[in-house]
Structure formats: structure tokens, C-alpha cells
Amino acid sequence: MSDLTRLTISQARAKLRAKEITAAEITQAYLQAIERANPALNAYVAVTDDKARDMARASDARLAKGEGGALEGIPIGIKDLFGTEGVHTQACSHVLDGFKPHYESTVTTNLWADGAVMLGKLNMDEFAMGSSNETSYYGPVINPWRRSRLDTVVMPTTHQGDGGFVSAGGTRTARTLDNAQLVPGGSSGGSATAVSAFLCAGATATDTGGSIRQPAAFTGTVGIKPTYGRCSRWGIVAFASSLDQAGPIARDVRDAAILLKSMASVDPKDTTSVDRPVPDYEAAIGRPIRGMKVGIPKEYRVDGMPEDIEALWQKGIAWLKDAGAEIVDISLPHTKYALPAYYIVAPAEASSNLARYDGVRYGLRVPGKDIVEMYEKTRAAGFGREVKRRIMIGTYVLSAGYYDAYYLQAQKVRTLIKRDFENVFAAGVDVILTPATPSAAFGVADEDMAADPVKMYLNDIFTVTVNMAGLPGIAVPAGLDAKGLPLGLQLIGRPFDEETLFQTAHVIEQAAGTFQPEKWW
Amino acid sequence: MSVDLLTVKRVAHLARIAVSEEDAERMTGELNAILGFVEQLNEVDVSGVEPMTSVIPMEMKKRQDVVTDGSKAADIVANAPATEENFFLVPKVVE
Numbered sequence: 001m002s003d004l005t006r007l008t009i010s011q012a013r014a015k016l017r018a019k020e021i022t023a024a025e026i027t028q029a030y031l032q033a034i035e036r037a038n039p040a041l042n043a044y045v046a047v048t049d050d051k052a053r054d055m056a057r058a059s060d061a062r063l064a065k066g067e068g069g070a071l072e073g074i075p076i077g078i079k080d081l082f083g084t085e086g087v088h089t090q091a092c093s094h095v096l097d098g099f100k101p102h103y104e105s106t107v108t109t110n111l112w113a114d115g116a117v118m119l120g121k122l123n124m125d126e127f128a129m130g131s132s133n134e135t136s137y138y139g140p141v142i143n144p145w146r147r148s149r150l151d152t153v154v155m156p157t158t159h160q161g162d163g164g165f166v167s168a169g170g171t172r173t174a175r176t177l178d179n180a181q182l183v184p185g186g187s188s189g190g191s192a193t194a195v196s197a198f199l200c201a202g203a204t205a206t207d208t209g210g211s212i213r214q215p216a217a218f219t220g221t222v223g224i225k226p227t228y229g230r231c232s233r234w235g236i237v238a239f240a241s242s243l244d245q246a247g248p249i250a251r252d253v254r255d256a257a258i259l260l261k262s263m264a265s266v267d268p269k270d271t272t273s274v275d276r277p278v279p280d281y282e283a284a285i286g287r288p289i290r291g292m293k294v295g296i297p298k299e300y301r302v303d304g305m306p307e308d309i310e311a312l313w314q315k316g317i318a319w320l321k322d323a324g325a326e327i328v329d330i331s332l333p334h335t336k337y338a339l340p341a342y343y344i345v346a347p348a349e350a351s352s353n354l355a356r357y358d359g360v361r362y363g364l365r366v367p368g369k370d371i372v373e374m375y376e377k378t379r380a381a382g383f384g385r386e387v388k389r390r391i392m393i394g395t396y397v398l399s400a401g402y403y404d405a406y407y408l409q410a411q412k413v414r415t416l417i418k419r420d421f422e423n424v425f426a427a428g429v430d431v432i433l434t435p436a437t438p439s440a441a442f443g444v445a446d447e448d449m450a451a452d453p454v455k456m457y458l459n460d461i462f463t464v465t466v467n468m469a470g471l472p473g474i475a476v477p478a479g480l481d482a483k484g485l486p487l488g489l490q491l492i493g494r495p496f497d498e499e500t501l502f503q504t505a506h507v508i509e510q511a512a513g514t515f516q517p518e519k520w521w
Numbered sequence: 522m523s524v525d526l527l528t529v530k531r532v533a534h535l536a537r538i539a540v541s542e543e544d545a546e547r548m549t550g551e552l553n554a555i556l557g558f559v560e561q562l563n564e565v566d567v568s569g570v571e572p573m574t575s576v577i578p579m580e581m582k583k584r585q586d587v588v589t590d591g592s593k594a595a596d597i598v599a600n601a602p603a604t605e606e607n608f609f610l611v612p613k614v615v616e
Binding site for chain 2: 229242268374391399409410414
């Protein structure tokens, strides 16, 4: 039997409906793959074997009756930030030790209603604060991609290779994998690794400053952050409420469209959920982009950006031009202020949201001589360094006497960042093309980044503007760098115009192909 | 603007996070690095600019003022570290 974990969601969907495979078989294939790979990759923090098998059985029963939903029998992974009833939900923090909610998030409720099968909970940066998945209480996630170098290999006269090929001497080039472990990006690092390493067919993720798109770019996967308000935030552990959005990470553009259709909804339980019907995103795939106006913002060309990324961007421009799009140079003058403004707004909201972890209602409690000492000791023991750092920044910028200078100033700058985008869209631009990240995946325990938190924050320089303006953004893999690591391009669209993103991303995907890591784990 | 050790300790207390002397010293450096980075926002001319309140223009949703949920005290306290008869237990706060 061919490896069922290699099927994309659309392929598995067709085979399940045609009864060529069963949900039980594909679920079992993923559970086995997780068991073998997780010790090396650390993508899952909880595997829900029994639940997965039960859900798969129920899916098979529905499929047999021809009643299957849009995702019937498709095994997926869920980021640990989503509340899942009776199942490990800790935002990968120690402070939520043992927490198993008695409710289910709206996004996961939607997925189960469409027949998806839950494989388990995925590792992430603690409370989604990080760009490398190294702040997780459960340890770092490892990127299935490794650097490699091209060698010329002299072939023996006859050689039966792993792939079954036979060579009659001569030379060929081969990639030799480096042993250094790389990060998958963050905060949805578990989601990105699991999708890239074939440990789930697709995954849920969330994005506050780039947490879907940056890990997708680092792992050669597709990740979309929809418009603020498209997916309900109800039941998702809150980080920065005015920026947080859920979205999928998938192996190709079509799979991302299929997943988003199921995840998105209008939810009365979330007052910021927007009252508009969810379109059929998959239908946008394959529509021609002839005549579409693609904006290229000059502010996204930053100092020290690797040549590979500039070259990739130029390739992306050429592909869209070849497909008939009109390329226009645009300016988003406040781009450079998005990241500093984010590092006021996001910590401020986080300091307020994370006030609830007090050792009273859930999770960890460290006793103290009185209630204040109990709070202080619980939070000192329960939160990791990065989370404490952001709570401290947030508390400081909101404290008496500093509110106007920091928070109010940042929210005004945010208005200007959004206005920049409004101006270019008003001028007729349909979609904006940028690199997704300023570099490829970097090493685990990178010393420069450990020494200076701002260096780590710069990972989100191209993605964070989109959150600040509430817009949809998609990261799509577009090529490999000289060391064989995947790089992504980002497309930014008008509010609620995810369809144009899928349509355009598909054109890039058609030109660039899809990318899979060489298996070493 | 930058913070000193005393300010860091005061902010830590406001945030209800116990910090050791060593933690506070390390945090002072880290917070100053971040505050230094965000300083550049001051160069932006924001005269006449309204602060953002909602990133997507939306009307406040309202619903009938009726009970739609409840009678699940046991669920609510189920994850608490210490409870008694559907109450959260905390150290004594009133003498």
C-alpha cells in the first residue's frame, strides 16, 4: 500500500469518497508516523489516539452512507492554543498545567462538524509568543528541513539506489544533509513541522504577528492568516485580542482553501466575528489572474536581506507577470513602524489577557503566605522568560503616566499603517507581493537571537504589518535557497478578499512547484 | 525612556510576578533593549490622527438580554487547583 500520509487533503478526500481508502486506514497511518517521528521532531505535545480512532470509525460510517462532510475522515493536528474538550489545552505553558477545558473552541467545533479527525495537540511557543518555537514549556520543535550542500558524486559502475535507479558509472550531483537542527519558526512551529513532515494532513494555527506565515515559509508549507474577524476567536487562548486570528497550515494552496472554508464562520459567541457568509475558497483556485494589479512595496527591501530572498521576490514578480498580471511599484511609507508599534500593542493586550492566570481558577498554583504572594509565586513559576518579558513591557506601557507616550502613540501609528494599505487598494491594487520572511530557517539555540530579543522579533518584519492592519495574508513556498532550505512569498489582500489570495498563490505554486524535506527522522 | 532596577521591580509587582534580584537585573537590560527599539515611533507625525480602536469597521453586536448559558458550576471549577462545593478556594484575604 502506498503511504497514505503523502496524500494531500484534496487527494485523500477523493479516495475516501470513492471508498478506495478508509478514514480508519489513513488515521492509523498518521498515528504510526507520529509515533516514529515525534521523538525527533517534537511536533505533538499530546496524541489523542483513541479519540482519533473513534472519530475515524464514525467518519467511515458516515462515508458508507454517503453522508460525509467537507473534511470527512481527514486527520488533522490542532495547535495547543485551541480549547478542545477533555483534551490537553495549555498554550504550551506550565501555568496551565493539567488544564482540560469543558468546552470546545468554535474553530475546532466547525472542523469536527465537517468530519475532520483529531490526531492530537501541536507544540507552539508559550502563549504564541515567539518566532522559533523555542519558548514552549515542552521544548523546541525541530524543522524537518536541514541545510544541505551539493556534492558531485562519482558513481560506481552499477548501483541499485534507494529509488531503484541504475547508473552505469559517471558522476551525478547529490545533496548531503547537514546535521544542524533548525527551528521551524513560530509560534505555530508544531503545526508547520507536522504538516511538512507528513504527521497530519493539515493543521490549525494562529497568527498574531506572523505566527502562521513565518513557520509556513520556514517549512515549505502554505499558511494563511485570514482577515481579522473571519475565524471566531471563541475558545482560543487569547494573546493579543485585536491581532489574533486563526488560520490553517497545509501542504498546498488548495488544501489551505479547503481547511479555511471549514474553520471560518459567523459566530455569535465572538463579538468581533464578522457577519458575512463564508465563500467557497476552493472555487477561486484556477481562475486566471490576467489584468490583476499586483503591488510591489519598495519598503519591503530591507538592509541585510539575503540575495536569495531578493531573487525569489523577482521570480515571483516574473511568474505573476507571465500569467498576465500588471505589476506596479507601490509605497507603504509606515512599514518600518509596524514592528515597534506591535511591540507596544501586543504586550499591552497580553499583559491584560494573561492576568487571568492567577493560580485560582485553573492550572498551576504555588502556595504563598498570603494571596498576593501566591499570585506572584504562581506566575513566576508558571510563565517562561519570553512571556514574563512581554507581560512586563505591557504592564509598563500601560502604567500611569506612560499610556499616552506608548500605547496611544502606537495605536495612532497603527491607524497610519492601515491607511497606507487603504490608499494602495483605493488606487486599484488587487494584491501585494512581498517576501514572507527576511531569512530562511535558522539554528536551534541561535546565540545572537538569545542575546537580543529584538533580533528574534525582526523575523516578523514582513508579516506584522498585516496583523496591524487586520488584512488577510498568505505565505506560499516559492523556492529553495542555496543551502536547500525553503523560502516563501507573501501575498496581502483587501479585507475579506481571501479568494484573490488563493487564486494568486495558486499561480505561484503552479510555477514554483511544491517542496518536501528529505526524510532523516 | 529607559527603566532602572527599581522600576522593573515595581512593574513586576504590578504584574504580580515574583522576581529575584538576578531576574530583575537581567530584565532591566532586556526591557531597555525593547524600549529603545520602540523609541523610533516618536519620530512619526501623528497630529490629527485618531488612535485605532477597531481594525475592521464593525457595528457592536447586541443581543437580547436573556440568559443563554449557565447551571454548570461544576464544569467551571473542574480545573481549579483547590475547590470546595463549587467554590474556588484561596488563601484568607480578610482578617
